Amino acid sequence: MSLEILSADSLRARRNNKWRYYPEDVLPAWVADMDFGVASPIREFMREMAEKSDFCYPLKPPYPQLEQVLVDRMQRRFGWAVDGAPVEVVNDVVQGICIALQTLGDAGQGTVIQPPIYGPFHEATRDTGRPAVFNPLIVTEQSYAIDFDQLEEAMGENARFLLLSNPHNPSGRVFSREELERLAQAALRHDLVILSDEIHADLVYPGNSHIATATLGPEVEARTVTFVSASKAFNTAGLRSALVVFGSPLLHQRFSAFPRKLRGGLNAFGAEAMRIAWAECDDWLEDLLAYLQTNRDRVAQAVRGQMTGITYREPEATYFSWLDCRGLGLEEEPFEFFLREARVALEPGLNFGPQGAGFARLNFATSKAILSEILNRMSQALAAR
Numbered sequence: 001m002s003l004e005i006l007s008a009d010s011l012r013a014r015r016n017n018k019w020r021y022y023p024e025d026v027l028p029a030w031v032a033d034m035d036f037g038v039a040s041p042i043r044e045f046m047r048e049m050a051e052k053s054d055f056c057y058p059l060k061p062p063y064p065q066l067e068q069v070l071v072d073r074m075q076r077r078f079g080w081a082v083d084g085a086p087v088e089v090v091n092d093v094v095q096g097i098c099i100a101l102q103t104l105g106d107a108g109q110g111t112v113i114q115p116p117i118y119g120p121f122h123e124a125t126r127d128t129g130r131p132a133v134f135n136p137l138i139v140t141e142q143s144y145a146i147d148f149d150q151l152e153e154a155m156g157e158n159a160r161f162l163l164l165s166n167p168h169n170p171s172g173r174v175f176s177r178e179e180l181e182r183l184a185q186a187a188l189r190h191d192l193v194i195l196s197d198e199i200h201a202d203l204v205y206p207g208n209s210h211i212a213t214a215t216l217g218p219e220v221e222a223r224t225v226t227f228v229s230a231s232k233a234f235n236t237a238g239l240r241s242a243l244v245v246f247g248s249p250l251l252h253q254r255f256s257a258f259p260r261k262l263r264g265g266l267n268a269f270g271a272e273a274m275r276i277a278w279a280e281c282d283d284w285l286e287d288l289l290a291y292l293q294t295n296r297d298r299v300a301q302a303v304r305g306q307m308t309g310i311t312y313r314e315p316e317a318t319y320f321s322w323l324d325c326r327g328l329g330l331e332e333e334p335f336e337f338f339l340r341e342a343r344v345a346l347e348p349g350l351n352f353g354p355q356g357a358g359f360a361r362l363n364f365a366t367s368k369a370i371l372s373e374i375l376n377r378m379s380q381a382l383a384a385r
Contacts, residue, residue, distance in 0.1 A: 029366070079215060093197055162195070239273050299321045
């Protein structure tokens with residue numbers, strides 16, 4: 001199953017935020033969409049639905065076929081026994097996180113997050129009145145590490161949740177079993193509910209292994225709510241479908257107290273596309289990962305060879321490079337500099353919290369030609385300073 005590489009012209013002709021938000025002379029490397037064709041089984045399903053004019057109300061949940069694929073896939077890929085666990089279908093992971101924050105704790109209770117962290121984590125804690133409590137990652141020479149000394153303080157008075165990005169966005173860390181076990185044991189000591197966003201679990205590079213938080217033992221599983229979707233790995237974010245897996249019936253019962261009608265209706269295509277992705281498209285995923293690894297290495301080569309002042313720590317997962325631009329000595333955020341001087345749109349580091357000041361996130365899930373142009377433009381802009 002070959003990976004279809006899309007040209008810049010074909011990408012600009014599409015109706016998506018990534019390629020339409022900025023003027024045409026800007027190369028986008030920001031929002032988390034990939035510049036590749038979707039796997040053919042998913043496209044064939046969408047084509048069949050269109051040919052049948054099958055745009056009616058979808059089947060109501062539960063979806064037994066999707067749930068069985070979930071059970072089979074999580075066991076096969078991650079050794080996670082999901083069979084029998086309560087599962088809910090939601091429109092996307094962020095919606096599920098917001099509902100969990102709203103229903104599994106009280107207003108004013110704190111949510112421990114580990115910035116720099118996915119921007120909607122900040123928004124979700126703010127908008128639900130479950131304020132963020134920072135346990136910032138430590139920047140090391142090679143990677144990013146959890147500050148376990150500060151963690152106990154963060155989990156102290158009035159904290160209710162640990163909201164975990166696993167694998168971590170934007171750093172690309174794949175946390176080790178030892179790290180996750182220490183996190184989980186701290187959550188047990190402080191009686192926290194663990195909300196584990198594992199949407200990037202399929203995007204892990206060789207030499208690393210994703211460990212599902214719920215596999216760390218019965219006590220940990222009982223207080224863990226896991227969010228999964230095919231949208232990031234299979235490039236289907238616009239189909240708006242994700243699953244929430246509950247470690248205990250009590251957590252599911254409390255989550256379900258949120259009125260289903262307030263979630264909005266489910267997409268007629270999303271759940272089935274997710275089932276097809278997980279059941280039929282692993283060959284496509286393997287091709288994707290090989291391509292992404294080459295691009296990841298290309299970024300490393302360019303940054304280290306041509307962009308003095310930028311520090312790059314290779315991600316162990318995801319298709320993001322978290323660029324440490326603090327050594328450039330800019331008087332503005334690097335996002336602003338590269339947009340103006342290179343006509344390249346990166347994701348602003350401050351979108352990931354105050355710890356992102358002086359950083360920018362580069363999405364390298366694009367063709368080798370487009371990526372080379374992005375990196376060349378950035379290098380030339382720096383050389384011309």
